[in-house]
Amino acid sequence: MRSAFFQALMELAESDERIYLLVGDLGFGVVEPFLRKFPKRFVNVGVAEQNLTGLAAGIASTGGIVFTYSIANFPVLRCLEHIRNDVCYHRANVKIVSIGGGYSYGALGMTHHSTEDLAILRALPEMTVVAPGDPSEAREATRAVAAHPGPCYLRLGRAGEPTVHSSPIDFQIGKAIQVRDGEALTLISTGALLQTAVSVADRLAGSGWSTRVLSMHTLKPLDVEAVSSAARETRAVVTLEEHSIIGGLGGAVAECLAEQDHVKVPFRRLGIPPSFCTQFGSQDYLRAQSGLSPDRIVASLEPFLRAM
Amino acid sequence: MTERLENKRKPLSPSAAFAKRIRRRALQMVYTAKSSHLGSIFSTVDLLAVLYGQILRHDPSRPDWPERDRFILSKGHACAGLYAALSERGFFPESWLEEFYVNGGHLAGHATHVGLPGVEVSTGSLGHGLALGAGMALVAKRENRGFRVFVMLSDGECDEGSTWEAALFAPFHQLDNLTAIIDYNKIQSFGTVKEVLDLEPFGAKWRAFGWSVREIDGHNFSEIEETLESVPSQPGRPTCIIAHTIKGKGVSFMENKVLWHYRTPDPEEFRLALAELEEG
Numbered sequence: 076m077r078s079a080f081f082q083a084l085m086e087l088a089e090s091d092e093r094i095y096l097l098v099g100d101l102g103f104g105v106v107e108p109f110l111r112k113f114p115k116r117f118v119n120v121g122v123a124e125q126n127l128t129g130l131a132a133g134i135a136s137t138g139g140i141v142f143t144y145s146i147a148n149f150p151v152l153r154c155l156e157h158i159r160n161d162v163c164y165h166r167a168n169v170k171i172v173s174i175g176g177g178y179s180y181g182a183l184g185m186t187h188h189s190t191e192d193l194a195i196l197r198a199l200p201e202m203t204v205v206a207p208g209d210p211s212e213a214r215e216a217t218r219a220v221a222a223h224p225g226p227c228y229l230r231l232g233r234a235g236e237p238t239v240h241s242s243p244i245d246f247q248i249g250k251a252i253q254v255r256d257g258e259a260l261t262l263i264s265t266g267a268l269l270q271t272a273v274s275v276a277d278r279l280a281g282s283g284w285s286t287r288v289l290s291m292h293t294l295k296p297l298d299v300e301a302v303s304s305a306a307r308e309t310r311a312v313v314t315l316e317e318h319s320i321i322g323g324l325g326g327a328v329a330e331c332l333a334e335q336d337h338v339k340v341p342f343r344r345l346g347i348p349p350s351f352c353t354q355f356g357s358q359d360y361l362r363a364q365s366g367l368s369p370d371r372i373v374a375s376l377e378p379f380l381r382a383m
Numbered sequence: 384m385t386e387r388l389e390n391k392r393k394p395l396s397p398s399a400a401f402a403k404r405i406r407r408r409a410l411q412m413v414y415t416a417k418s419s420h421l422g423s424i425f426s427t428v429d430l431l432a433v434l435y436g437q438i439l440r441h442d443p444s445r446p447d448w449p450e451r452d453r454f455i456l457s458k459g460h461a462c463a464g465l466y467a468a469l470s471e472r473g474f475f476p477e478s479w480l481e482e483f484y485v486n487g488g489h490l491a492g493h494a495t496h497v498g499l500p501g502v503e504v505s506t507g508s509l510g511h512g513l514a515l516g517a518g519m520a521l522v523a524k525r526e527n528r529g530f531r532v533f534v535m536l537s538d539g540e541c542d543e544g545s546t547w548e549a550a551l552f553a554p555f556h557q558l559d560n561l562t563a564i565i566d567y568n569k570i571q572s573f574g575t576v577k578e579v580l581d582l583e584p585f586g587a588k589w590r591a592f593g594w595s596v597r598e599i600d601g602h603n604f605s606e607i608e609e610t611l612e613s614v615p616s617q618p619g620r621p622t623c624i625i626a627h628t629i630k631g632k633g634v635s636f637m638e639n640k641v642l643w644h645y646r647t648p649d650p651e652e653f654r655l656a657l658a659e660l661e662e663g
Contacts, residue, residue, distance in 0.1 A: 115525045115526075116525075118521070118556075120552060121548075121551070121552070123548035123551070123552070125510075125514065125544070125545035125548055126514045126517075126545060126548035126549050126551075126552055128514075129511055129513075129514025129515050129517075129518060129545065129549065130514050130515075130517055130518035130521065130549075130552070131518065132504075132514075132515055132518060133514065133515040133516060133517060133518020133519040133520075133521070133522075134518040134519070134521060134522050135518075136503070136504070136515070136518070136519060137449070137518075137519055137522040137523075138449070139522065156508060156511075157511065157514070157545070160505065160506075160507075160508055160511060161504070161511055161514075161515055164497075164505055165496065165504060165505065
């Protein structure tokens with residue numbers, strides 16, 4: 076996703092002089108092409124995320140489209156009030172980009188686990204929240220947030236995620252992409268677990284549960300239509316995210332389902348338990364520990380589906 | 384006797400007269416709204432009067448003019464003075480000043496840009512203004528645009544780490560189109576700066592960060608004018624003007640009292656304060 080983002084950003088900066096990139100002293104080995112090509116529109120502000128965000132809002136106030144870039148929680152939680160006051164309240168054209176959503180930096184420890192960002196930023200007025208599911212979505216999402224006026228959060232995975240979409244996609248902010256269709260249940264995924272969602276769907280289909288898979292790359296505004304269609308047209312709805320089960324995709328979909336007047340559908344949230352991870356290990360290891368590996372997901376869904 | 388009469392007749396300088404009107408207005412606004420922060424407002428007024436009277440290049444009929452100088456009141460709680468100055472300059476009707484703290488009115492209790500021409504950015508949480516201003520100044524430098532940025536900070540907000548993040552940034556990027564004006568009235572919310580969290584040696588800190596530092600009497604109009612007219616005081620460096628001010632300046636019983644960070648004048652205090660401001 077990281078290279079897809081930078082490739083798209085370079086193309087955008089080429090054609091649009093308003094594009095600025097501000098980094099918080101991170102991105103070694105990947106931001107240099109931008110710096111070399113657009114030195115006047117690049118700043119490494121140093122390890123200072125509050126300043127990073129305030130500067131971005133100041134630049135945006137003069138007409139710039141400003142991408143702030145750092146990893147995990149640093150461009151989000153460290154400077155949250157600057158995002159709320161300086162960016163959101165002013166509808167500043169600032170695009171906050173975080174590399175390392177969820178357990179991407181698993182082995183680096185708790186400080187580098189970005190597991191509440193979606194919930195927190197989703198609560199901020201004016202903020203659009205996007206978490207693409209694969210490199211092709213990341214590329215399109217980068218273009219989409221640049222074109223979308225106002226504050227956006229782009230939560231990316233890391234490098235090397237598999238491409239899930241085999242054909243070109245129609246990426247629109249606020250519109251889920253259906254990756255598989257099915258009747259037994261709908262698996263709604265956000266962010267880098269999309270490949271996992273597809274694997275799970277394939278395995279469930281093998282056991283007789285045909286599964287619709289939605290890539291809910293935009294958490295806010297949520298594609299309410301896609302959620303309510305899923306509730307009407309399939310027999311269960313399950314959300315999947317590499318994020319706390321509180322307030323992220325699961326929370327957003329639960330809010331939506333609870334307000335459906337004439338539809339009652341069995342619903343489960345799969346995500347990270349709302350406690351600090353006490354295990355140390357890689358992204359795959361921590362995903363499995365949190366119940367987010369394909370095996371663990373299938374094992375937890377089978378009894379739920381059998382009981383329906 | 385003759386001498387005294389002559390003194391009285393001596394007209395105030397335009398800045399002093401402007402400052403007098405701002406103080407009177409702000410006092411009325413705070414009294415009517417039953418709000419607070421008079422001490423913090425009054426310490427900024429003489430600086431504001433010079434800025435809005437003769438320094439800032441702007442056009443009230445085109446508040447969004449892209450090449451305007453930017454002023455950010457980072458200490459957003461002192462907004463009554465800013466609102467009064469903006470109104471007098473013609474950014475919005477004077478009648479809006481009566482809508483301070485009024486339900487459904489135009490003026491919020493901290494500097495707010497929404498629906499209010501002339502307020503560049505909304506402030507109120509301390510430690511935000513300098514980074515915003517540095518971002519604007521960076522654009523002017525990088526894009527060869529001529530506008531300048533002035534940010535007024537309180538001394539209390541120099542406790543905020545974010546202020547020092549921006550303080551480190553601006554000289555490194557040679558933002559000599561950026562001026563920080565610190566309203567150093569030496570009283571913060573809980574007591575004197577010295578008691579709460581001492582900033583001294585204050586000028587030396589800014590100098591060490593790379594700023595061109597000027598220390599002035601923040602109530603001496605000719606000193607304020609001379610200093611603001613000559614920024615940047617060193618090419619290639621942002622200017623930090625440490626304005627030594629008096630909290631509550633202009634009303635004897637409010638001066639240097641932490642109480643007047645909070646207190647709303649009662650009718651008698653209002654009458655006395657207004658009388659002192661008329662005299663002054």
